[in-house]
Amino acid sequence: MNEIDIALTVNGEPISERVEARKTLVDFLREDLGLTGSHVGCEHGVCGACTVRVNGAIVRGCLMLAVQCDGTIIETIEGLSDSGEVADLQAAFEQRNALQCGYCTPGMIAAAQDLLNRGGVPSRDQIREHLSGNYCRCTGYHAIVDAVESVAQERNKARAGAKR
Amino acid sequence: MKPAPFAYKRARSTEEAVALLGEKDARLLAGGQSLIATLNMRLSAPALLIDINRIDGLDGTAHKDGMIEIGALTRHAAAERSNVIAQHAPLIARALPHIGHPAIRNRGTLGGSIAFADPAAELPACLLALDGEVEAAGPKGKRSIKAKVFFKGLFETALAPNEMLTAIRVPAADAQTRTGFAELARRHGDYAIVGLAASARGDGKGLTDVRLAYFGVGATPVRATKAEAALASGNVDAAIAALDLDPPDDVQATGAVKKHLAAVLLRRVAKQLMETQR
Numbered sequence: 449m450n451e452i453d454i455a456l457t458v459n460g461e462p463i464s465e466r467v468e469a470r471k472t473l474v475d476f477l478r479e480d481l482g483l484t485g486s487h488v489g490c491e492h493g494v495c496g497a498c499t500v501r502v503n504g505a506i507v508r509g510c511l512m513l514a515v516q517c518d519g520t521i522i523e524t525i526e527g528l529s530d531s532g533e534v535a536d537l538q539a540a541f542e543q544r545n546a547l548q549c550g551y552c553t554p555g556m557i558a559a560a561q562d563l564l565n566r567g568g569v570p571s572r573d574q575i576r577e578h579l580s581g582n583y584c585r586c587t588g589y590h591a592i593v594d595a596v597e598s599v600a601q602e603r604n605k606a607r608a609g610a611k612r
Numbered sequence: 613m614k615p616a617p618f619a620y621k622r623a624r625s626t627e628e629a630v631a632l633l634g635e636k637d638a639r640l641l642a643g644g645q646s647l648i649a650t651l652n653m654r655l656s657a658p659a660l661l662i663d664i665n666r667i668d669g670l671d672g673t674a675h676k677d678g679m680i681e682i683g684a685l686t687r688h689a690a691a692e693r694s695n696v697i698a699q700h701a702p703l704i705a706r707a708l709p710h711i712g713h714p715a716i717r718n719r720g721t722l723g724g725s726i727a728f729a730d731p732a733a734e735l736p737a738c739l740l741a742l743d744g745e746v747e748a749a750g751p752k753g754k755r756s757i758k759a760k761v762f763f764k765g766l767f768e769t770a771l772a773p774n775e776m777l778t779a780i781r782v783p784a785a786d787a788q789t790r791t792g793f794a795e796l797a798r799r800h801g802d803y804a805i806v807g808l809a810a811s812a813r814g815d816g817k818g819l820t821d822v823r824l825a826y827f828g829v830g831a832t833p834v835r836a837t838k839a840e841a842a843l844a845s846g847n848v849d850a851a852i853a854a855l856d857l858d859p860p861d862d863v864q865a866t867g868a869v870k871k872h873l874a875a876v877l878l879r880r881v882a883k884q885l886m887e888t889q890r
Contacts, residue, residue, distance in 0.1 A: 450617055469620035469661070472648070491613065492649035493716060505689070505718040511648045512719065513641075515620055516663060562714060580800040581713025 454518040458483070459527030467514045474498040474509030476517075477524055485525035485554045489583070496582030499555035500524050506562045525554035534561050536602065540595040548586035555582050560596045567607075569600045615651035622663045626670065626749050626778060632662045633774040634751070640664055640776060642685060642724035645716050670778065671721075675700055679781045681747075684723025689714070691722060700784040703742055703791035703811055707734040710793075713801040726762075727777040729769050729832070730803070734795065736763055737809040737833040741791075741825035744782035750775040763832040790814040792884030794877045795827075798864070804828045805864045808877040812844075812885050819844050819885060824878070829859035829870055839878065848882045 455464045458481060465480055472491075477483045477500070489497035491510045498509035501523040528534045534557050540546070547553045556579065563570055563578040570578070575596050576589070584592060623629035632638055637659035641647060650656045664670065670685035673696045680701045682691065691697050692708045711717060711725070711734055725735040726746060739746070739759040746757050748771055762770045771777060785791070795807030805828055812822040822840040825833045834857065842851035852875045859870035 450619055452620060468617070470615040470617050470651070472615075472652070475614070491652045493645060493712075496713070496715065499715055506715040507719050508645070508715050510652060511645050511716075513620070513644070513648065513661075516641075516644075516665060559715065577800050578714060581715055 452515045452518075454515055456517050456520050456522060458522045459524060459530065465514075469513065469515050471514045472510050473500065473502075473507075473512040473514050473517055473522075476514035477509065477522070480514075483524050483526050485529075487551055487554060489551070494581075494583070495552070496555040496559060497552055499558040499582065501528075501558065501562075506558055525557060528558065528561065536599050537561060537564075537595070540599045541592070544591045544595045544598070546587060546591040546595040547584075552582055552584045552586075556584065556592060560592075560599075563596070564600055564603060569597075569604050572597060575600075613652055613654055615648075616654055616657040618651075618658055619660045620663065621660065622666055625667060626664075626776065629662050629664050629667065630749055630751060630774060630776055632660070633776065635660050638662055640727075642727075643687065643720040644724075645712065645720040646724070646728050646730070664776070670723075673697060675784060678784050680784050681779050681781045682722050683779050684721060684727075684777050686722045688712070688717035688720045688722065688725075692717065701742075701782055702785055702789070703738050703793060703809060704735070704782070706791060706793035707738050707809060710734055710795055710797075710801070710804070710807075716801070722780060723777045726780055727769060727771065729763055729767050731766060731831050731833070732803040732807070732828040734793075734804070734807060734809065734827065737807060737825040737827040738793075739780060739782065740833045740835065741809040741811045741823045742782040743811075743823065744780055746777050747779040747781065748772075748775045749778045754778065756781070766831040768831075788813045788815060790819065790885045790887075792881035794880045794884075796873050796877065803864075806859070806870050806873040806877060808874070808881050809833075810881045810885055814885070818846050822885070824881075826857060826874060826877075828862075828864075829857050829874065836874075836878075843878075843882060843885075848879060851882065852878055 487497035489495035493508045493511045500509045639658040641661045641663045671683040674681045698705045790812045792810040795804035797804045807827045809825045812819040822844045824836045838854040838856040839851040842854040859867045
């Protein structure tokens, strides 16, 4: 019972694999599927570098087992990038120097997108609170908050324009 | 680090999970937001993980017989969105945003938080402040356990090794229910250095039935009974002077600092309790 067959969808592709029960989701993504955009930082749920989406909700990739993801839909930073869903966030992060080493960036983008998907323009405090589970050791966060805030404003403008 | 090897079984019913708990060195896997971290760090190494995440009917919220019943598998994020909890369990609604971070709350469960009984966690203190109870299923059926006897020590509860927490119940709030919640943490979402969950009854003039449950100040959530009596007489300064807490030092702060912060929180929470809006 230590190895289990799972079938799931990762970034739109159906996947069937046999995994060890003890393998975490993020290790499965990186080692078995070669999706190394999700990063392994602290391995105990503190740093947020492994943030991915499971059935549309962001989770810690290090605090879920791969076997638990049987039948789920997983989206990683590779999927979010390829679909263009976070293109504006990525551009804003680059323009505003919201990344230096880039280790935290995939998780930051996933968490920021989760906040922005709720609609409206969050306050800087709300942005900080929503990203409080994602550590960045380079930027001091200011530029990250700037980037997320600017994208929230741009998307809000685009939505208002579309309604008119 | 990576977890030590273990066997994995997915329980389809509460009965099946309880039966599997009879196997050697078995642990329940609910949200996993504490358990998997301890597996990764090899602080725990069970022989068998019993995944209860796919048991039907173990989540959700119901209002019955004057009580709010919350299924053990209800995720923190789902509870945050619940109108029943917002309206009828306002103390829990106040506490939820302080638990971990959005990605943690998407997985973490209310039953898991209570059963894990971390002394610095929010929900055990809420359950104690509300004089709530847990429902536990064992080989001989179900029983209720009051919060005041449930939390027995550091990560220790009244659950028997082959019992599983299936729901928590708190009295439904009414027009006279008053609640207050505050905590101090180094980073939003981290475990509190000190926190306070409180409930009372108010008629617009004063408070009665004041219950102050501190967390992060001992091995379990702790009630400050002398301060409760003083606060019911309407005197916040007297309540602070009467604060009967003796928190031990821990990695976050010394006991003296914690005691000072407990007084700071009491002032904030007293203000919330005295507001008419619950």
